[in-house]
Amino acid sequence: MFEITNLHASIEDTEILKGVDLTIHKGEIHALMGPNGSGKSTLANVIAGHPAYEVTEGTILFNGEDILEMEPDERAQLGIFLAFQYPTVIPGVSMANFLRMAVTNVRNARAEREAGDGEAKKMTPREFRKLMREKMQVLHMDESFATRYLNEGFSGGEKKRAEILQMALLEPTMAILDETDSGLDIDALRVVSEGVNALANDEMGVLLITHYQRLLNHIKPHFVHIMMDGRVVQSGGPELAHELEAKGYEKLRAEVAATA
Amino acid sequence: MEATATKSPDLTGFSREAVEALSRSRNEPDWVRESRLAAWETYESLPMPTRSDEEWRRTDLRRLKLDRFAPYADLDGTITDLASVASTSEGAFAFGEADQRAGIVVSRDGGAPYVELDPAVAAQGVIFTDLNTAVHEHPDLVQQHFMTRAVPVDFGKFEALHAAMWQGGAFLYVPKGVQVELPFRSFALGETAGASIFTHSLIVIEEGAEAFFVDAFQSETADEASFASAVVELDIADNANLRYVQVQDWGRNVWSFMTERAILGRDAEMKNLQVTLGSKFSKNSVGSHLRGENALAEMLGIFFGDGDQFFDHHTWQLHESPLATSDLEYKGALKEKSRSVYSGLIKVYEGAQRTDAYQQNRNLVLSRTARADTIPNLEIEANDVRCTHGATVSQVEDEHLFYLMARGIPKSEAQKLIVEGFFRPVIDRIPVEEIQDFLQAAIARKVGY
């Protein structure tokens, strides 16, 4: 369903991704681990279509379609979602207003795809408000959240929760969570993990980018990949994460260097 | 449209003859005619501003041909009901429901206006009428306040011309201690292309009184250039309180000159909002004299240029007494080939200790061909003061756009959200829903895309 092949990407003429291969099927949860600076966020941003990165080689296929030529909004409308490591603050734009526009665009695009030639059923403002309230409750978010400006003055945990709220509302089929666990205390981590577990389903692929084993105690991945220096250097089952935790990245790096 | 609009047949440009013809056509009392003629003398004695004058340094008047405008439009026909002018006001500031205002004055091309005042408000001694009526019915008050204090006749070349040629506008007088919650609304509508329109708002709030005034200037865009001159005088006595909102939405053929001065007494409070949307050229000068101790002036501004509009705003925070506060925030967006100049001065006079003055101008430039200049200035002659100012010119940030697009919002809508967000903090400071809605819609229309 989601297939990255030999992906190379640069920023300001510096190559960061040096041939990434990764395939995720429906219903699978993949964890992507790796030291700081190995290119995990770069990969996430390239998938979402960040304009600062230039893809120099390779493909990303989503349900058989090459998404690399698409604008970020088209990718999102197809069902790709990235929970950002560092969500942007946008002054003056209220959460509610932003969420309504995002949800309307994504859901309407989906409704149109599903309706084919038929009449697409669009979401009404009342339906939206109801849905937003429901999802906020699940994530233990106060109603006042909706009237605040996008990420402005949000604590680290609030930002991450807001990202998961967006995911819950947009119902993606391919979700990438970039370090969603960082900066969360144990309670927040539980709420967020429960949120993700509740959303993950047989129709959805998940890529969990994380530094630590900690998150993987709450969300069980089917596969674990290790990224170093712009490549996926090792892939395996959940046991790989434990192995990594025990050994540390340095030892693993040496092993990889030796086998290369 | 009931009235027929024609240009004054044999006059173009401004002249003593035009002043006399105007005064005659309105059957004005002698004192009005004489004061007009005196103002005309002042006008003639003052030099036309040039680019060597600081306030006009970035303003190009070379294409302004004053001698081509008809000095005033001749309108036959009074506005008998609001419905007859409703179509002109469509899309702009609607007239609002009758039970949502204390009174309304609508004048078209400075001609005979429509006037309405809530009888319950009138019973408290409030005067609200058009200025032409006021010179007949309240000559003492008009003589006392009209271009004597806030904007004196010799204030400048264009102000002197205004004093000679004024045609319409509103006069509001709120007596001591009277507090009126609902807004007084004045609409100056322009109709005759090629003609001049001079509109004056004279607002006098006596001690301890309170009022809310909404001024709107509007015309449709026409081919032929028109000239608009507005003078706004706000006299706010000790302990009095005024909220004043002005929306300028002239057609794109209009050269607009607007001078506004407020005088605030002790413990007086003014909340001011200036909205500039229309005209091809707009020169605004907005100032507050904090004359009494402990006065408070909030000065907000929103402007949004498109096409080849040129907006020039000069603001003055004049701290003449101790312990006063002024809080200014002007925000502008510029798209296409529009240009703006903002220049603001905080002046603290000798002895005005414990002044608290804040000035902020932020500009969002939405295209490579648009441009904003901002020039903040401080002049401080007291030593125990707090003055802060900030000025920025920026563009829509790629990161903001990307974040919104990554949530499925198309670029044009994302841009709209960001621009609305840019203005939002100012809009939030005006706790009047009708005005908030109007501003939001006006901004959305301007962003367009």
Ligand SMILES: Nc1ncnc2c1ncn2[C@@H]1O[C@H](COP(=O)(O)OP(=O)(O)O)[C@@H](O)[C@H]1O
């Ligand atoms: N704007 C940029 N210009 C140059 N290098 C960058 C830029 N942004 C990130 N990098 C580099 O790209 C590499 C990968 O960063 P990133 O994808 O954020 O790693 P990770 O998420 O795995 O910690 C790092 O070495 C970082 O320094």
Ligand SMILES: [Mg+2]
């Ligand atoms: Mg990262």
